[in-house]
Amino acid sequence: MDTKLWDLLPPACLAKSTLWIGGEWYEAADSGTFAVSSPIDDSALLLASRAQAADVDRAVRAAGAAAASWANNGSMRAGVMRSIADEIRGHAQELGVIETLDSGRPISETAGASIEHAAGLFDYYAGLADKLHGSSVPMGNEATAIVEREPFGVIGAISAWNYPLENAATKIAPIIACGNTMVLKPAEQSPLVTLLLAQLMQKAGLPDGVANIITGFGPEVGTPLITHPLVSKISFTGSTATGRRVAAAAGEALKSVVLELGGKSPMLVFGDADLSRAASAAVFSAFKNAGQTCTSCARVLVVRPILDHFTALCRAAAENLRVGDPFDPTTQIGPIISAKQLARVRQLMSGLGRAQDCHPGFHPVPGGHFFPPTIVTKFAPDSDFARQEIFGPVMALHAFDTDEEAWQLANDTEYGLAASVWTSSIHRAEQARRLLVSGIVWINCVHTLSAGTPLGGHKASGIGSEYGLEAAEQYMKTKTTVTMSKGWNSPFA
Numbered sequence: 419m420d421t422k423l424w425d426l427l428p429p430a431c432l433a434k435s436t437l438w439i440g441g442e443w444y445e446a447a448d449s450g451t452f453a454v455s456s457p458i459d460d461s462a463l464l465l466a467s468r469a470q471a472a473d474v475d476r477a478v479r480a481a482g483a484a485a486a487s488w489a490n491n492g493s494m495r496a497g498v499m500r501s502i503a504d505e506i507r508g509h510a511q512e513l514g515v516i517e518t519l520d521s522g523r524p525i526s527e528t529a530g531a532s533i534e535h536a537a538g539l540f541d542y543y544a545g546l547a548d549k550l551h552g553s554s555v556p557m558g559n560e561a562t563a564i565v566e567r568e569p570f571g572v573i574g575a576i577s578a579w580n581y582p583l584e585n586a587a588t589k590i591a592p593i594i595a596c597g598n599t600m601v602l603k604p605a606e607q608s609p610l611v612t613l614l615l616a617q618l619m620q621k622a623g624l625p626d627g628v629a630n631i632i633t634g635f636g637p638e639v640g641t642p643l644i645t646h647p648l649v650s651k652i653s654f655t656g657s658t659a660t661g662r663r664v665a666a667a668a669g670e671a672l673k674s675v676v677l678e679l680g681g682k683s684p685m686l687v688f689g690d691a692d693l694s695r696a697a698s699a700a701v702f703s704a705f706k707n708a709g710q711t712c713t714s715c716a717r718v719l720v721v722r723p724i725l726d727h728f729t730a731l732c733r734a735a736a737e738n739l740r741v742g743d744p745f746d747p748t749t750q751i752g753p754i755i756s757a758k759q760l761a762r763v764r765q766l767m768s769g770l771g772r773a774q775d776c777h778p779g780f781h782p783v784p785g786g787h788f789f790p791p792t793i794v795t796k797f798a799p800d801s802d803f804a805r806q807e808i809f810g811p812v813m814a815l816h817a818f819d820t821d822e823e824a825w826q827l828a829n830d831t832e833y834g835l836a837a838s839v840w841t842s843s844i845h846r847a848e849q850a851r852r853l854l855v856s857g858i859v860w861i862n863c864v865h866t867l868s869a870g871t872p873l874g875g876h877k878a879s880g881i882g883s884e885y886g887l888e889a890a891e892q893y894m895k896t897k898t899t900v901t902m903s904k905g906w907n908s909p910f911a
């Protein structure tokens with residue numbers, strides 16, 4: 419046990435009570451637990467509660483009990499959410515340490531940009547919380563329709579392990595800003611920072627029961643959460659395979675879903691691009707968070723005449739990346755989340771030629787799940803490697819000959835999450851915007867996002883959006899009331 423944990427996490431969590439329900443910490447009703455370990459060196463961090471249907475029911479009921487008063491006071495919601503943003507900024511170091519221990523992301527990110535992103539989401543949606551007006555529709559002289567926007571009530575949220583604090587903030591901020599209450603299950607691999615966030619939200623004045631956090635395994639928590647009669651909507655972030663299962667269960671229960679799923683995003687590099695910037699963008703995008711980024715543009719399509727030169731630029735940049743202990747402030751890349759995910763990356767790479775013979779910056783921690791940044795140039799276009807999301811620090815480069823082929827290759831995937839295009843031609847940039855089937859298209863940039871920028875996958879990358887006003891719209895439903903000033907006359911009269 420790292421002593422830092424004892425100082426940072428709520429004491430109840432360390433005593434196996436990691437279910438935050440109605441503002442209190444509980445064990446699972448059947449006292450079940452699961453071990454949370456660090457990807458850095460595989461050391462045990464703590465035993466977390468393993469929630470089951472009875473715990474889900476308790477959490478949903480707590481959210482239901484908090485729903486009416488939370489829905490009715492937009493200015494209170496705005497004030498509390500701004501205080502949560504302040505608490506996040508005020509505890510950057512603690513949040514960073516916990517997230518780095520639990521997810522392996524470098525401390526320079528978890529205590530840095532991630533904090534501002536998470537806090538910024540609460541600030542952004544706080545600005546919306548007291549401005550959710552409806553509208554009126556004139557219907558001739560005698561009738562008026564009033565269209566109100568109402569919260570759904572209790573929303574069930576399930577999240578992924580790769581950016582735990584930001585993923586939690588991305589769910590919680592828009593959901594509660596719109597007057598909903600919620601139950602969130604963070605991923606089993608990296609739940610700890612969400613538990614610290616719970617404590618900070620409570621300190622900021624979030625009323626008990628508005629957000630409830632339950633730890634546990636997906637299938638055990640997912641089914642009772644999705645099918646619970648008090649849960650009106652499901653918001654899920656994770657793989658496309660699990661997203662299909664979640665959507666099927668929600669569809670059977672006639673509940674709408676927000677799904678933020680996987681990707682196999684392309685980066686397109688044309689001969690007229692600033693190649694040095696493009697190579698540094700490709701390396702950043704492919705290897706950031708050890709490749710465990712949903713919008714990673716690690717499928718790099720390069721116009722043939724510059725392929726060798728561009729590959730050499732990427733190799734030179736990748737070989738000097740500092741990979742190792744994520745608590746070292748100079749480390750750029752930490753471990754992969756788990757032994758299972760590391761094995762999956764290795765399996766997708768098996769049989770491929772790899773450019774990882776020279777990595778002066780690769781210093782894995784003994785026992786950790788590390789993989790060197792790897793660039794692949796020879797692979798079969800129909801292989802699993804070429805078509806499946808890898809979610810590891812692996813870049814694949816291949817050539818195209820014409821612009822038409824570039825758009826066609828970029829779109830030749832079941833996914834449609836993100837794309838990055840490097841060109842100095844306005845015409846090509848405009849073509850990219852029109853022709854790429856993708857939730858976001860970055861032109862001469864990559865991973866440039868803000869709380870206000872909607873990001874929603876096309877095709878098998880999802881349904882709905884995260885961020886922006888679009889995310890909030892999903893967490894409100896409309897109610898129309900038609901009032902007649904004069905008496906209503908039946909056509910049958």
Ligand code: NDP
Nearest residue numbers: 577578579605606635636637640656657660678679680712
């Ligand atoms: P998974 O789909 O394996 O898991 C995501 C969440 O779903 C976890 O909390 C998991 O629980 C839970 N889960 C698993 N099975 C079920 C089930 N049957 N019913 C309900 N919930 C279930 O994804 P990963 O955690 O591996 O995350 C990586 C994936 O997430 C990648 O595909 C990535 O692209 C995607 N992602 C997409 C983002 C986007 O915005 N589009 C953002 C971030 C990630 P448990 O913890 O027990 O596994």
